[in-house]
Amino acid sequence: xxxxxxxxxxxxxxxxxxxxxxxxxxxxxxxxxxxxxxxxxxxxxxxxxxxxxxxxxxxxxxxxxxxxxxxxxxxxxxxxxxxxxxxxxxxxxxxxxxxxxxxxxxxxxxxxxxxxxxxxxxxxxxxxxxxxxxxxxxxxxxxxxxxxxxxxxxxxxxxxxxxxxxxxxxxxxxxxxxxxxxxxxxxxxxxxxxxxxxxxxxxxxxxxxxxxxxxxxxxxxxxxxxxxxxxxxxxxxxxxxxxxxxxxxxxxxxxxxxxxxxxxxxxxxxxxxxxxxxxxxxxxxxxxxxxxxxxxxxxxxxxxxxxxxxxxxxx
Numbered sequence: 135x136x137x138x139x140x141x142x143x144x145x146x147x148x149x150x151x152x153x154x155x156x157x158x159x160x161x162x163x164x165x166x167x168x169x170x171x172x173x174x175x176x177x178x179x180x181x182x183x184x185x186x187x188x189x190x191x192x193x194x195x196x197x198x199x200x201x202x203x204x205x206x207x208x209x210x211x212x213x214x215x216x217x218x219x220x221x222x223x224x225x226x227x228x229x230x231x232x233x234x235x236x237x238x239x240x241x242x243x244x245x246x247x248x249x250x251x252x253x254x255x256x257x258x259x260x261x262x263x264x265x266x267x268x269x270x271x272x273x274x275x276x277x278x279x280x281x282x283x284x285x286x287x288x289x290x291x292x293x294x295x296x297x298x299x300x301x302x303x304x305x306x307x308x309x310x311x312x313x314x315x316x317x318x319x320x321x322x323x324x325x326x327x328x329x330x331x332x333x334x335x336x337x338x339x340x341x342x343x344x345x346x347x348x349x350x351x352x353x354x355x356x357x358x359x360x361x362x363x364x365x366x367x368x369x370x371x372x373x374x375x376x377x378x379x380x381x382x383x384x385x386x387x388x389x390x391x392x393x394x395x396x397x398x399x400x401x402x403x404x405x406x407x408x409x410x411x412x413x414x415x416x417x418x419x420x421x422x423x424x425x426x427x428x429x430x431x432x433x434x435x436x437x438x439x440x441x442x443x444x445x446x447x448x449x
Contacts, residue, residue, distance in 0.1 A: 137244065138191065139208055141167070141274065144242065146218035149175055149211055152175060154185040155195050163437065165305060167272040174208035178305075197411045244344050245275035245309075245337030261290055275309070278347050281436065282314040285406060287383050288355035288441045288449050289315070289400075295374050297393075297425055300402040301411060302432035308402040309334050309378055313345060314420075315400060317378050320348020326400075327372030328353045329362030335378055344356065367395050376400040386416040393425060407431055407439075408446050 138161045138338040142150045149169060153161070166178040174186040176199070186197040186208035197208050240248045252267040267375055289298045298315075302308040313335050320326045328351055330336045336343035340357040347353065352370045354362045359377050363385075366372050375392050377385075380401040394398050405411050408429055412418050420426065424444040441449045 144222045148215055164274050166321035169211045170269040171213050172210050175211050179255055180340055212276035212302040234333050241333040245334045247273045278310050295398045297399045298428040299426045301405045302428045306432045307390035307435040311400050317346055317348040320351040325373045326351040327370050327375045329359050329377045331359050360388040363388040363392055374398040379404050383416045
């Protein structure tokens with residue numbers, strides 16, 4: 135099933151009808167679809183922040199968010215539209231996804247992720263369930279083969295890879311870049327262990343990667359990053375360990391084990407620049423020690439702001 139068909143199949147009837155009217159060219163640029171109860175349904179296309187869908191005439195499907203009558207004329211999903219969407223996403227078995235939903239999202243085949251917010255039920259200060267869901271954010275995964283072409287000469291020396299950190303704010307393409315680096319180095323002869331905690335990189339379905347992550351990549355799907363890195367070290371003898379969205383103290387401790395084993399690390403983190411990472415208590419020590427030999431900073435989807443060495447000097 136193509137991505138557009140799959141996304142339409144998990145949307146309620148009315149939201150799905152509008153997405154179905156999009157041309158394939160326009161849909162290929164979709165990064166996010168946001169559904170909020172009784173508020174305009176918005177789509178993020180490429181670098182354009184938000185465009186709404188027409189309520190009156192789906193043939194003139196888009197309405198610019200800056201249009202004078204945007205709020206009045208845009209399609210606004212109802213609570214029933216969101217309920218129907220959740221039913222379809224969970225294949226009419228919402229309770230089967232309760233455990234995954236405690237993290238605030240559901241991962242779909244292909245690595246697409248549906249974030250949820252609403253009224254949470256807490257137990258000992260931890261989200262255990264959702265009583266009401268008021269908004270959904272569908273992040274559409276895109277495999278862009280070749281997007282790492284310009285980066286590889288900076289991070290690879292033959293079949294040896296430098297410890298590399300990809301830095302970007304949310305939604306700027308760090309996971310897409312990570313996926314293509316993994317694919318290319320794997321196909322070029324490097325054994326990669328990929329910890330895919332949220333199933334976004336390889337997009338595993340029933341344990342099988344749906345995205346191309348290379349011939350020599352072993353994927354540990356749905357496993358916490360810190361634990362996953364140790365499992366891969368012990369079990370799969372990787373030359374490179376790749377992990378998305380490094381962050382907490384447990385992650386940093388596991389990185390130390392990776393380094394001590396002589397394995398190369400490829401990771402992504404949230405941030406606007408290297409200074410942001412130095413403010414992260416868990417990662418500041420690693421950065422200060424010069425562990426990472428390359429920093430790649432992204433500022434927008436497909437836009438690389440710079441490549442820097444361990445000292446923060448442009449390469």
